[in-house]
Every structure is written in structure tokens, then in C-alpha cells.
Amino acid sequence: MNDTTSHVSQSVDKIPVTVLTGYLGAGKTTLLNRILTQDHGRKYAVIVNEFGEIGIDNDLIVDSDEEIYEMNNGCVCCTVRGDLIRVLQGLMKRKGRFDAIVIETTGLADPAPVAQTFFMDEDVQAKTRLDAVVTLVDAKHVVARLKDSPEAEDQIAFADVILLNKIDLVDDDEKSALHSVLNHINPHAIIHETSKAEISLEKILGRGAFDLGRILEDDPYFLTNVHDHHHHHDHQCGPDCSHESHAHHDQTGTHGNLNTIIHDPTIGTVSLRAGELDPNRFLPWIEKITQIDGPNILRLKGIVAFKDDPDRFVVQGIHMILEGDHQRAWRTDEERSSRLVFIGRDLDREKLERTFAACAI
Amino acid sequence: MTMPTIANLDTGTFTEWAGFLDGIPVFADAQGFIRVIEKNERRFDIHNGILCAKPAFDGKSLLSGGEDGKICRTSADGSSEILYQTATRWMDKIATGPDGAVACGSGRKGAIILSSGEVREIEVERSIEGLAFAPKGMRLAIARYDGVELLWVNTKNPNQFLEWKGAHTGVMFSPDGKYVVSLMQENALHGWRLGDNKHMRMSGYPAKVASTSWSYKGRWLATSGAPAAILWPFAGKDGPMGKTPKELGGMGKTMVTRVCCHPSADMLAIGYENGMIMAVRIDDGKIVSLRRDGQGAISTLNWDRSGARLAFGSEDGEAGIIEIS
Numbered sequence: 001m002n003d004t005t006s007h008v009s010q011s012v013d014k015i016p017v018t019v020l021t022g023y024l025g026a027g028k029t030t031l032l033n034r035i036l037t038q039d040h041g042r043k044y045a046v047i048v049n050e051f052g053e054i055g056i057d058n059d060l061i062v063d064s065d066e067e068i069y070e071m072n073n074g075c076v077c078c079t080v081r082g083d084l085i086r087v088l089q090g091l092m093k094r095k096g097r098f099d100a101i102v103i104e105t106t107g108l109a110d111p112a113p114v115a116q117t118f119f120m121d122e123d124v125q126a127k128t129r130l131d132a133v134v135t136l137v138d139a140k141h142v143v144a145r146l147k148d149s150p151e152a153e154d155q156i157a158f159a160d161v162i163l164l165n166k167i168d169l170v171d172d173d174e175k176s177a178l179h180s181v182l183n184h185i186n187p188h189a190i191i192h193e194t195s196k197a198e199i200s201l202e203k204i205l206g207r208g209a210f211d212l213g214r215i216l217e218d219d220p221y222f223l224t225n226v227h228d229h230h231h232h233h234d235h236q237c238g239p240d241c242s243h244e245s246h247a248h249h250d251q252t253g254t255h256g257n258l259n260t261i262i263h264d265p266t267i268g269t270v271s272l273r274a275g276e277l278d279p280n281r282f283l284p285w286i287e288k289i290t291q292i293d294g295p296n297i298l299r300l301k302g303i304v305a306f307k308d309d310p311d312r313f314v315v316q317g318i319h320m321i322l323e324g325d326h327q328r329a330w331r332t333d334e335e336r337s338s339r340l341v342f343i344g345r346d347l348d349r350e351k352l353e354r355t356f357a358a359c360a361i
Numbered sequence: 362m363t364m365p366t367i368a369n370l371d372t373g374t375f376t377e378w379a380g381f382l383d384g385i386p387v388f389a390d391a392q393g394f395i396r397v398i399e400k401n402e403r404r405f406d407i408h409n410g411i412l413c414a415k416p417a418f419d420g421k422s423l424l425s426g427g428e429d430g431k432i433c434r435t436s437a438d439g440s441s442e443i444l445y446q447t448a449t450r451w452m453d454k455i456a457t458g459p460d461g462a463v464a465c466g467s468g469r470k471g472a473i474i475l476s477s478g479e480v481r482e483i484e485v486e487r488s489i490e491g492l493a494f495a496p497k498g499m500r501l502a503i504a505r506y507d508g509v510e511l512l513w514v515n516t517k518n519p520n521q522f523l524e525w526k527g528a529h530t531g532v533m534f535s536p537d538g539k540y541v542v543s544l545m546q547e548n549a550l551h552g553w554r555l556g557d558n559k560h561m562r563m564s565g566y567p568a569k570v571a572s573t574s575w576s577y578k579g580r581w582l583a584t585s586g587a588p589a590a591i592l593w594p595f596a597g598k599d600g601p602m603g604k605t606p607k608e609l610g611g612m613g614k615t616m617v618t619r620v621c622c623h624p625s626a627d628m629l630a631i632g633y634e635n636g637m638i639m640a641v642r643i644d645d646g647k648i649v650s651l652r653r654d655g656q657g658a659i660s661t662l663n664w665d666r667s668g669a670r671l672a673f674g675s676e677d678g679e680a681g682i683i684e685i686s
């Protein structure tokens with residue numbers, strides 16, 4: 001694992017980068033223009049991959065061809081975006097020009113290589129930090145998108161923040177169905193309903209979603225599951241329903257239609273909880289899991305209580321990239337418990353639960 | 362070697378290139394200015410942002426590519442012409458060759474500009490990550506994902522593709538034209554011997570290689586990418602195959618960011634991440650300090666033709682000339 005011995009790096013002087021994903025027509029450009037034109041006194045550099053199609057009102061816009069580079073280790077999930085490495089290096093030569101960077105990806109872009117670039121390229125990592133992946137979803141058309149494109153699902157699964165945009169175009173039934181779908185794919189993202197991508201910017205910028213110092217802090221799943229969540233199979237899933245994958249209760253009919261809505265129903269979440277863990281079991285376990293199942297793991301995040309360790313240990317990962325560090329001391333009012341979430345494809349819940357449980361003391 | 366004297370200047374931003382044109386010190390910065398230092402400092406506004414710069418083969422002008430999509434040729438008298446221009450894209454790759462040839466790249470598109478003014482546009486499947494003319498100028502190497510394309514400059518013969526899986530982020534020919542060497546995303550160099558396309562793997566770097574330089578007579582390839590300059594032997598007929606490289610100028614954990622071999626002696630200048638500069642003799646590793654340290658990492662180093670002066674620049678704008686004699 002990288003940096004297990006060092007402290008959580010306070011990345012104050014690194015330029016924050018926000019990644020906007022979402023299908024064409026979901027409202028990315030509208031949101032981008034809101035970011036750029038609101039009177040916040042901050043200057044942005046914008047990187048786009050679909051230049052010319054749309055009007056973006058900014059001094060510093062860089063267009064680049066999407067270039068996915070597999071790292072030469074024979075692994076299909078270890079990818080970076082070569083175009084972003086080049087453009088970010090160029091931008092950082094004149095860093096006084098802007099306070100933050102926004103990357104607008106194409107509608108079909110896979111967010112993983114974009115995110116991995118910030119952890120796998122040493123030059124990018126030295127000067128910038130990934131703030132959050134913000135995914136725009138077109139409330140009216142997302143269901144159709146999910147049927148025909150795995151990219152749409154990846155973008156939702158990968159998101160830290162989801163804007164359920166054009167919400168004014170759907171009725172209440174559709175709305176609650178949409179929340180069920182989004183929660184099914186990614187119960188750990190914060191969902192905001194918007195129309196015309198109207199949102200206060202602090203909800204999407206400066207999130208620190210990849211900051212080990214803030215890991216799982218804003219996680220809606222864990223926030224609403226502070227006390228044991230009693231899952232009623234006959235409940236109606238609404239906007240506040242934020243439990244994990246519904247696959248286990250779709251027999252009841254509540255979510256019986258999910259598998260027909262989603263193109264690839266194999267995507268889902270496994271959330272694990274335990275008390276204190278043995279570091280000599282947990283650290284090799286998490287390394288091994290990410291090595292073996294890395295291609296299927298989109299994101300992982302966790303807070304761990306190690307036996308006899310006064311500090312919280314935090315981890316995050318993208319595919320096979322794993323970052324872990326001591327974060328801060330456990331507070332006396334905190335329960336020393338361990339929480340870990342995996343978002344991915346074909347996750348073997350039984351195996352993860354069993355092997356994770358074996359790390360407990 | 363006696364104590365060097367240093368003349369300093371401040372470009373105020375990332376120094377893209379520091380060197381000599383016709384013996385006159387010239388500095389190009391990321392903002393887009395080119396400074397010529399004679400009795401006075403003269404500053405010319407060439408680009409809205411310079412992304413890459415290389416001296417012409419004859420050493421009389423500087424070719425630069427910018428955020429403004431332009432390729433410019435600037436002489437030591439400050440006169441400048443636009444050789445090529447694209448609409449809106451960043452022009453971030455450039456190479457110069459014999460007879461005034463220039464190649465440039467921006468994403469998957471690029472161009473070869475000959476001294477006759479003839480422009481040949483090129484397009485490759487994957488983004489152009491690096492460009493280099495062969496010593497005689499007949500071929501142009503293009504580094505891209507999964508290998509290096511070798512394009513014939515004057516004919517339409519199909520490209521030769523030197524394949525090696527992975528992202529190649531830069532490329533060069535050896536001075537004798539027998540080898541092509543690429544820089545790779547994963548902290549390694551990859552080489553091909555053109556006679557038989559034999560592969561050479563040069564790995565073991567703790568960081569990406571950003572700077573390379575061929576020593577006098579092409580006996581060594583010096584590189585950055587480690588807390589010492591790494592020199593691969595190219596004198597024998599098998600190049601560095603099966604050989605271990607020399608490590609010179611190690612200063613604890615301080616990373617080497619630039620290397621530049623002396624034009625007429627087996628010696629090289631090494632720039633470090635803390636702004637320090639050393640001169641090191643290749644034979645015995647004897648070190649002479651040329652600059653103690655500074656604000657930012659050394660981003661460019663170039664000798665003049667005689668090897669009596671060394672121009673340097675750093676990422677934060679500190680730049681200057683070191684006189685050795």
C-alpha cells in the first residue's frame with residue numbers, strides 16, 4: 001500500500017480539480033457556465049474533450065483528445081488519461097492564472113482513468129488534487145441511457161455528487177423510481193435534485209471527496225445508517241432511501257423492475273462494518289482484494305479502527321490503486337468501529353463479508 | 362576548473378528554455394516571452410504562453426510552440442516569424458532537424474515545415490507525445506501510445522512502426538542514427554536498434570524521465586529520473602543491452618531534473634529539484650558545484666557551442682548564465 005507510514009498529506013497548495021461527467025444533454029455545459037460565471041472571485045481553467053460544440057464562457061479553455069493509456073503492467077484497469085497529464089503539466093507551468101481546474105469529460109467517458117491519473121502520474125499528483133467527481137444525470141432520459149450504455153452507469157457508480165437534473169420534467173412517481181435506481185447503483189453519492197443545473201456551488205466544489213482527511217464524512221449511506229438500519233422489504237424507496245444494493249429484496253416486487261431498468265445490474269455496493277481490526281490481517285487482506293478484484297472495484301473507501309491504535313486509519317481506492325494512512329485520533333465520543341464500502345461490478349458480497357470479518361480481532 | 366561566475370535574471374514564471382543563439386544568451390518562458398541578454402535585457406512578446414521550445418539545428422534561432430496554436434521562429438535579434446498556426450489547440454510538441462526543418466504536434470495532428478516553406482500535415486492514430494528528426498533529417502520519429510512511428514520526411518512511403526506496448530511520452534535518435542530511444546510513462550526508457558529492431562529496455566528509475574542528453578560523440582545517454590544522473594553506455598555495438606548504467610552526481614535524495622552533456626568533453630551539467638547545478642566528469646565522477654540551490658527545480662540547461670558557458674532556468678523563474686573558465 002502506498003504511503004501507509006506517512007501522514008495524511010495536507011494538500012493545501014495543490015490545485016483542486018473537479019471532474020464533471022454525464023451524458024450528452026444532461027446539463028454539463030450549463031453547470032460549467034454556472035461555475036464560471038458566478039461571482040465567487042475564483043478563476044478556473046477548463047479542460048474539455050468536445051470543443052466547439054458548445055459555448056463556454058471562459059478565458060482559459062483547453063481542448064484535448066481523450067487518450068486512455070493502459071499502464072504497462074498487463075492490467076486492463078490500470079489506466080491513465082495521457083491527454084490530461086499533458087494538459088495539466090502545461091497548465092501548472094503558469095499556475096498563477098487560476099485557482100482551480102474543471103475537467104468536462106465527454107458523455108461516453110469512463111471516469112476511472114480520469115480519476116486514476118491523479119494517483120498514478122507523479123507530476124500530476126505533485127501539483128494537483130482531485131476534488132470530486134460530479135455526475136449530471138438527465139432525469140427524463142437516464143433510464144433509457146442506463147438500458148443502452150454501461151458508461152452512464154459507471155458515471156453514476158463513480159460519482160461523489162450526483163445532480164439529478166431536469167427534475168422539473170418528471171413527476172413524483174418517476175422521481176422516486178429514479179432515486180431508487182441511483183441508490184441501487186451508488187448509495188454513497190450525495191444526490192441533489194436540480195433544474196437547469198441550478199445549485200449552490202459549495203455543494204459541488206471544494207468537496208475533498210478524495211481527501212483521506214475527510215473520507216466518508218459526507219457519506220449519505222453511513223450518515224443515515226448511524227443506527228442499525230432495519231430493512232423493511234415492503235418499504236417504498238424514496239429520496240431518503242440510502243441503503244445498499246437492493247438485489248436482496250427484489251423478490252418482493254419493490255425493486256423487481258430494477259434488473260430490467262439497468263443495462264448491467266451487476267454493478268452495486270457492498271458496505272462492511274466491524275469493530276476493531278487486526279492490522280496484520282486487514283492490511284494484507286485489502287492489498288490482496290484490490291489486486292485480485294481491482295478490475296471490478298470502481299471505488300472503495302473506509303475508516304478502520306485498529307486494535308491498540310489511538311488513530312483512525314483511512315483507506316480509499318480506485319480499481320487497484322490503494323491509498324491508506326493514519327488520519328487523526330479517535331474522539332472519545334466516537335465508537336471505535338470499522339466501515340468499508342466497495343462500489344463495483346460483480347462484487348462477491350459473501351466473500352467480502354466473510355474475509356473482512358476474519359480481520360476483526 | 363575555477364570557480365564559476367553567475368549572472369542571474371528572473372523570468373517570473375516557468376523557464377521553458379535557456380540557451381544560446383549565435384552565442385547570445387536567450388531565455389524563453391511559459392508566459393510567452395523570449396528574452397535576449399546582451400548589454401541590456403530585451404524582452405519580446407512571442408506567444409500567449411509557450412509550451413515547448415527547441416533551438417534550430419544551426420543554433421541561430423529558437424523554435425517555439427504555444428497555447429496560441431502557433432509555431433514561431435525567433436532569432437537572437439528578436440525578429441520573429443510565424444511558421445505554422447492552428448486554430449485553437451495547444452501546440453505542445455516540437456522538434457528541429459537539419460536544413461531548417463521543424464516538426465510540431467498538437468494532439469493527434471501535427472505538421473512538418475521545411476525551409477522551403479512547404480508544410481506537410483501529419484495525423485496519427487494516437488496523440489503525438491514526442492517528436493525527433495533523425496540526424497540526417499530523412500526520418501521523423503513520433504512517440505505515441507504503444508510505440509514509435511518512423512515517418513519519411515520527403516516521401517510518402519508508409520510509416521514504419523516500432524511497436525512496444527505502453528505509453529511513450531518522448532523520443533530521440535542517437536547521434537549516429539542507429540538507435541531510437543523513447544521515454545515511457547512507467548519510469549523507463551525503451552530503445553530499438555534500427556538495424557535489426559532489437560529491443561532495449563532501460564528501466565529501474567524511481568521517477569519519470571523528463572530530460573535526456575547524448576554525451577560528446579554519443580558515447581553515453583544521460584538522463585534524469587533518479588536522485589543521480591543515469592548514464593547508459595552506447596559506445597559498444599550492442600548499446601546498453603545487458604549493461605548497467607553509470608550513476609553520477611548523486612546528492613542524497615535530491616532528484617535530478619535536467620541533464621546536459623558538454624559539447625566537446627566527457628562531462629555533463631546536472632540540474633536538481635532544489636535548483637542546485639553541478640558539473641560532473643563522466644570518467645571519474647568528479648563533481649564541481651556550479652550553483653548552490655534556489656527556489657525551484659531546474660527546468661532547462663544548455664551549454665554554448667564552446668562549452669564555456671551554461672545557461673539555466675528554473676520552474677519558478679530564476680535563470681541565468683554560468684561562466685566556467
Ligand SMILES: [Zn+2]
Nearest residue numbers: 075077078320
Ligand atoms: Zn489494474
Ligand SMILES: [Zn+2]
Nearest residue numbers: 237241246254
Ligand atoms: Zn429498498
